[in-house]
Amino acid sequence: TAPVSPTDCLFCRIVAGEIPATVVRETGTTLAFRDIDPKAPVHVLVIPKEHYADVATLAQDDPGLTAEVLATAAAVAEDEGLLGDGFRLMFNTGAYGGQEVFHVHAHLLGGAPLGPMLA
Ligand code: 5GP
Ligand code: ZN
Numbered sequence: 001t002a003p004v005s006p007t008d009c010l011f012c013r014i015v016a017g018e019i020p021a022t023v024v025r026e027t028g029t030t031l032a033f034r035d036i037d038p039k040a041p042v043h044v045l046v047i048p049k050e051h052y053a054d055v056a057t058l059a060q061d062d063p064g065l066t067a068e069v070l071a072t073a074a075a076v077a078e079d080e081g082l083l084g085d086g087f088r089l090m091f092n093t094g095a096y097g098g099q100e101v102f103h104v105h106a107h108l109l110g111g112a113p114l115g116p117m118l119a
Pocket of ligand 1: 010021036038091092100
């Protein structure tokens with residue numbers, strides 16, 4: 001993966017502290033912060049600090065880091081009280097997936113019934 005300058009990527013800039021975000025969990029390799037335009041009562045984005053464009057690239061290049069992103073998402077789900085009622089964890093990927101920010105991020109959504117996935 002080509003190196004990406006933090007100035008070129010919104011979420012790299014959040015990792016660098018150049019753009020403020022409401023961080024709910026941080027590990028050595030991952031960061032979780034609240035979505036600026038929440039689509040559910042709980043809407044948290046979970047990212048690797050290292051830049052990967054999308055989940056396919058991340059999973060192919062670094063399966064261990066992929067697992068760390070999922071583990072951070074699970075820990076946030078527990079912190080937010082979502083484990084009992086359930087939640088949605090999704091990666092929008094590429095044009096058809098509706099991805100708008102090309103630094104891989106898991107959307108953690110919960111706190112209310114979310115309905116059918118594409119509604
Ligand atoms: P995508 O469509 O790429 O899967 O989702 C990008 C998400 O990033 C959207 O849900 C959008 O609300 C969120 N977002 C965009 N800009 C910012 C920002 O500056 N800060 C935060 N916290 N979230 C952002
Ligand atoms: Zn980035």
